[in-house]
């Protein structure tokens with residue numbers, strides 16, 4: 001497995017493989033890899049000849065300096081996992097390489113970027129769009145893999161690719177969960193044992209939402225689930241919403257032929273966790 005640090009080297013590597021007629025799959029990450037990331041890498045290895053993973057903790061998508069500082073960095077362990085999973089090249093640029101000067105670009109995605117996560121993390125999706133557009137330039141892949149745990153990010157990246165005419169297929173991949181239902185996340189590493197065992201409550205509430213949706217409207221479901229969260233002394237709910245999966249608009253009634261997603265963000269101590277589930 002090769003490890004490359006500059007955009008020039010990475011691009012040259014990819015273009016060489018493409019000239020040889022090989023298909024390239026790309027998994028962008030911020031490291032602190034877990035089985036969720038590895039499932040993306042494995043999917044890429046089955047659909048492409050060459051799989052590339054980037055590891056870069058992108059400062060422009062953190063709206064909280066402490067969160068950026070505390071973000072786990074486990075590069076040696078990450079590389080071992082990637083080699084075992086069949087990754088061919090890891091791109092690990094530093095900040096100067098990705099941002100030789102301040103990125104002043106401001107993206108607009110018809111409101112997709114300002115609801116849900118965007119409301120609580122202003123500027124977050126602009127930072128994601130900045131780095132992902134740079135990464136797609138450095139790694140001109142055929143296919144790029146993103147987890148559905150970050151379903152809003154996925155919606156934003158699909159729009160980014162359309163707006164900038166980037167010739168890459170965006171492949172959504174299912175959320176991978178721990179055996180007790182907690183969605184895998186690099187942030188789980190920072191949970192205290194007490195918060196870790198309590199955070200299974202999040203997925204239980206999402207499953208309850210699916211059950212409730214069989215006979216209730218979104219407004220009532222929200223009331224019930226929010227009051228359940230409020231009874232949990234260890235988790236602090238930031239939002240719970242039910243939105244359609246295209247425009248991410250909240251709804252008072254379920255419409256036939258529309259897919260709805262229940263999405264949630266909570267604080268477990270000083271760790272912020274997000275999750276979602278498709279309702280129908």
Ligand code: PAF
Pocket residue numbers: 028029030056058061128131132150153
């Ligand atoms: O999902 C992530 O890990 C990051 O948001 C991404 C897509 C790698 C951009 O920094």
